[in-house]
Amino acid sequence: MDVFSNAAQSAPMKKLIAAAVLSPEMHPDRVGERVAAIRQTLNMSKAEFADSLELDRSTMSKVESGTKGLDIIVGARIADFYGFGLDFIYRGVLSDTPPDLRSAVAANLQAVRLKKAKDDAEAKAT
Structure with a gap:
């Protein structure tokens, strides 16, 4: 048995461990939904929001679609700039949002979430 493993061999194990340890609310799909909701609540375009966070626009699209996780540094910027707490961003705790925007x-x-469900249903039908 080989004691050492390469990154390609350990990637599936890392995903398995992450799935077991992390709450479903911390999955990139769920975090992306909350990031999109924050942006919409602030009445900002994806480009404006990404630029304000010093984030590449394509990365912002990937985060919102759930295909890429939100880096903690970017999450902290959202918290600092707009007052949405990390517990809302990463865990969905609604009480960690500005009361006037809740x-x-x-x-x-x-x-x-409704739009995503509709899009998923349409994609499945085709």
Whole structure:
């Protein structure tokens, strides 16, 4: 048995461990939905939001679609610049949002999830 493994061999194991340890709310799909809801609540385009966070625009699109995880540094910028706490961004704790924006972000989050479900259903039908 080989004691050493290369990165390609350990990648599936890392995903398995992450899935077992992390809450489902921390999955990139769920974090991306919340990031999109934050952006919509702030009435910003993807480009404006990405630029304000010093993030590549294509990376922002990948984060919002759930195909890329949100780096903690970017999450901290969202928290610092806009007042949305890391517990909301990464865990979905609605009480960690600015009180005056809480109902709007909840409504936008629901709209994001409904649109995603509709898009997924349409993709499955084709």
